[in-house]
Amino acid sequence: MFDKLTVPTTGTKVTFKDGKPIVPDDPIIPFIRGDGTGVDIWPATEKVIDAAVAKAYEGKRKINWFKVYAGDEACEQYGTFQYLPQDTLKAIEEYKIAIKGPLTTPVGGGIRSLNVALRQIFNLYACVRPSRYYPGTPSPHKNPEKLDVIIYRENTEDIYLGIEWRKDDPIGAKLINLLNTELIPATAEHGDKQIPLDAGIGIKPISKTGSQRLVRKAIENALRLPKEKQQVTLVHKGNIMKYTEGAFRDWGYELATTEFREQCVTEKESWIISNKEADPDISLEANARKISPGYDALTPEKQKQICQEVASVIDEIWATHGDGKWQDKVMVNDRIADSIFQQIQTRPDEYSILATMNLNGDYLSDAAAAIVGGLGMSPGANIGDNCAIFEATHGTAPKHAGLDRINPGSVMLSGVMMLNFMGWQEAATLIQQGLASAIADSKVTYDLARLMEPAVEPLKCSEFADAIVSYFA
Template sequence: MYEKLTAPAKGSKITVAEGRLVVPDDPIIPFIEGDGTGPDIWRASQRVFDAAIEKAFGGKKKVVWFEVYAGEKSLKVYGENVWLPDDTLTAIKEYIVAIKGPLTTPVGGGIRSLNVTLRQVLDLYACVRPVRWFEGVPAPVKDPGKLNVVIFRENTEDVYSGIEWKSGSAEAARLIEFVKGMGKNIRHDSGVGIKPISKYGSERIVRKAIQYAIDRGLTMVTIVHKGNIMKFTEGAFREWGYELAAREFSDKVVSEKDLWDKFEGKLPAGKILLNDRIADAMFQQLLLRPDEYQVIVTPNLNGDYLSDACAAQVGGLGLAPGGNISDAYAVFEATHGTAPKYADKDVINPGSVILSGVMMFEYLGWDPVAKLIVKGLEGAIGKKRVTYDLERQMPGATKLKTSEFATEIIANM
């Protein structure tokens, strides 16, 4: 089945039945250590995960970790230019849920981005990015605690679909000529790309965002788009979102128009408000009125910008988790880069992978584990015992190594 991997002798597979995960007490979970600082981060994170599982379940449940390869480590195992081996994709498909550290993007030809390739091959259409502030973390805004949002970013379409051609190429010239025949002029020396946004892709990401709000008792979902300019792509994303909500969630969702036309601006109890905002205005809204938003759903590029901008408001990507999710498969990941100059120095903040683990355990239905990890992280930050990136901004803080920070999180569970 595998070329170079050996599946764990112990542990059980996560399965899917009637659209829901069936999680055994000893799930096998593939992990990709990551490049650069990835090994330091993973060692710390796994210790935190295992300690939280033990404390939550007293030995009745455990994760069987299964290392699979991508990025630079894959080259050592599989050979030159094998950045993402079939073994890894096969393992994630077999075991359903995986977690990964940061990966290098290869320079030059071949795979455009390992992260993008994983998302497209596994059809991980929802990039889910929760953004919240942890008390005590230095932040550039006056009241970072007002921001607590979950961003659902469509992961497979828009400009990230990778349909583009270089300036001067034969393909670019053909496309420019074709568009000219449709009455539109593009400068001859342009690089050109295609921005596909489908009804199918739009509806399923909006569906997932609304269902998330329902499952967690939230009261607002906001569609973010640039439909005032890109009317037939991002404008269509907005329209398809509203149509989907009216068709499938009419008993749960109230549009902003109906809120005022039918309910005098007062949201009925138990309902979710579905509204929309233009992307550039939304950046202002999240700075000036962040506590008015809960769940955000958006096409790919908008979501990329918004998620990192929101993370900056609450202290940066060091504590920003992410998950890439389909209707079953899920890969949780660090949202920051590999920071190779800090590799093997045991100094980097492992918070992004640790909090991505929180998302993973919530996805598995192991909420007690997720809550213990958050408690431990809050405790470590509250005592100002943190890694260098936070310590240098926190008066009176104690600087810890990556491994020591993990120990401190465990001690505060």
């Protein structure tokens, strides 16, 4: 079946049903060591995961690791430019759940990004990036512990689809000419806009299907959280890009108020209901005035529209959401992208799950990671309906490779996400507790040690893994 891979002699395949994994007690899990510092951080991670599983389940469960190749290590095995061999793709397709270290982005033509390629090949449409603070971790913020968010980033659309043409490309020039001479002038709202003839251009597709399946994952996650954390915020730039990012917001609300009608309430709906709860006799007009600043300056037609919206909410969901019942629902709201970058710093405890498109999610997840200690402490997962890959979120840092000094926290915490995804929460909790205890006792790698006050003597990468295991109780 495989050209250069050796499948474990023991273990059972993971399968998926209805988008959920069915995990045996002895799963075979493919792993990609990763390039650069992957040579250090993967062995440390494997040691910690194995120790946690052994401790939590006393030998009743065990991961059978299956080494596969990607990046520079794949080229060593399969030949020049074989960054993503078919063997590896077959293994991930067959065994469904995989974990990987950081990968080199190939230089030159061909694959633009191995990470993006894996997401697109396996339709891993939900990039999940939690940002949680572990006490003792150096941070540039005064109160990093207030941030505890999970970012759901749409993984397969937006500009990351990679449909673009460079300046002077004949096809790009042809498309610019068509847009300038026929398509743009035919749309009244575009006025006399024109695309410069010397421009590179790209396509930004945002689909209803892609948007709603991403928001669905986010809401499903919210339903598993404690009541006080059951909130989903749709992040977008819909005030400018109305038919792409604005549509993402609208489709997210549509999903929440149809498929999850019993479990969700929108922010505006909560205002309307709470106004009626405070004053049972409030008129539609008075309620509309409270939820819409500047109501009295609006046209009669717009005022009527807002009153109709109020009436519709009261008629449709008062029985199921009124009298305080809305407070037990998942709150769905939305925020403009540039505003949320500010608010995760100034009002971080107001947010729980952020659902966003590809580019905004890329920026936002790294910004959130910086607050809680950087990418070295930031895990990630790419999840679809039939496969999931868990990954380190940082680069390969080749100058540190083989020195046994880099922080393995990102791939290790990605392992925690993997264990939770598999339903092995007990082992996941052990790792989180061990990691938290090691950091609290200043037993950390150099990247954290040098920022602590006072500075502490750093542990090697392997020693950090040993310290985490020593705290397992």
